[in-house]
Amino acid sequence: MSNVANEFSLLEETLLIEKPEKTEPLGILFWICVGWIGVNVLAAILANVLPMKNPLFEDYNAINVGPGLHHLFGTDDLGRDIFSRVVFGSRVSIAVGVGAMVIGFGVGAPLGMLAAYKRGRFDTVLTTFMYVLLAFPAIIATIAVLSFWTPRALLKIIVVIGLASVPLVYRVIRTATLNVATKDYIIAAKVQGATDRRILIKELLPNIAPIGVSFLLIGIATVITLEGALAFLGLSVNPPTPSWGNMINEARTVLAQNPWLVIFPSLALCLFLLCLNFIGDRLRTHFDVTEVKL
Template identity: 35%
Template sequence: MKKRMKKRMNGYLRAGLLLGAVLTALIVLGFFWTPYDPNAMGDAGEKFLAPSLQHLLGTDDFGRDIFSRVLKGAGTTFTIAICTVVIGAVVGTALGAVTGYFGGLVDEVLMRLNDVLTAFPSILLALVVISILGPGNKYNVILALGLVFIPSFARVTRTAFAALRDVNYVKSARLMGASPARILAVHILPNTAHVLLPAVTIGFNNAVLAEASMSYLGIGVTPPDASLGYMLSEAQSLFTAAPWYAVGTGLAIVLLVLSAGLIGEGLQRAERGVM
């Protein structure tokens, strides 16, 4: 009965997947189509237009359609967050798997280095990396955040693999002559999904907020590329004239983070058998 409950989808997971599906559909749509050109400037009569059926989120000080810009900006932020998580998860999982399974001196050295890196706020480390690579390029932002997120995934994975390296089915595979690579990939990795999947959702949240923060400060994605963080910085200076700019942009960031947070919470509750 308990196992059946664990397999059932709880309310958090259901809500997170539904919200995530809607947001993903809108973001994918924004890659191919927007109601207006996000960078097209209007004439004087099209500046600071309030939200309407023609402009769902109004226009900014250049007469640009804010809804179109939010779609493009969300696509940029979403892409950077996904790529960041992929880099951090793949490299971090590989490092954590090796150190957790084999242990020894390599484990000690890498984990102490990992402790040093995690002692610093991730956004601070990202700022250091981006200052070396150069600001204003989304690929540099992806690389910087990806490198910064490796230690957190390595620590989570290392703990999970260390806990499973001496269980019976792993010992049996070892006795049957299975290679370490096969044991890691086939026998242990699938059984760490309950740990890694919530870590991925947390990483996505952190990546969205980190990218938005860096672009807000002007050292992340900059024009002509649209980014939610940079747009929020623009909206701050226009808040009295066009408060809908900040509302639309801020809401996009909140919903992206909320969807991943609900999915992560839902996965953890499903593992504990809590509905």
């Protein structure tokens, strides 16, 4: 009777249940996460105009002050305000995350869609090339390039991580497109006289977009973590410009004396990633029309 287990799912298909006209709401937790991300992004954009202390200003009268009214998150060993450094630091993290993914998706997604739709030689050559790139350890390549490509500027970091993510994005989008491209409605569109361009935009894109968006969000989170790791190795933006990663890196030596220095940027990083991952995952299940909603 070992065969019985995989037959269970069949039952659900045999039940005739009218499909829901409206999908269930996304839930309060989802909107809280969206709100938090929104606040972070807004703060990062408006950091200059917000009434905040200069993150680079060294106030020697207030060194290693704990969290309080005057310095919300306290100050570091140079008297810099942690709160404003966390806010300004989010700029680097968010810029790297979004920027790298824009490059990754800008190059990888159209190529992946085209390859899966066109198939044939174009697909074979491109996919082989991408798999060769995937086989090359991206993190080591990134570290190597960044170690030599000095001075390190934000744009360089974005470009390097973005290019490194292209094969990953390509693979995800190509697989997603392959599933859709073999469906009868694609053939139907073709025989009605739709051009390839029209099929790619009208038929394929709406079906891949949900997968793309959720992967994009999770990708941003991954890149932010990567930036943190690079900063930890001292390979991200040069101090004194703050980023969540290099704040944690700089503070690790004084962790025992002044834990606030690590706790606040870590907390900001964690919350941001958690929200991104949650939103991405929730969107994926929400838009998954094939999933049985029983």
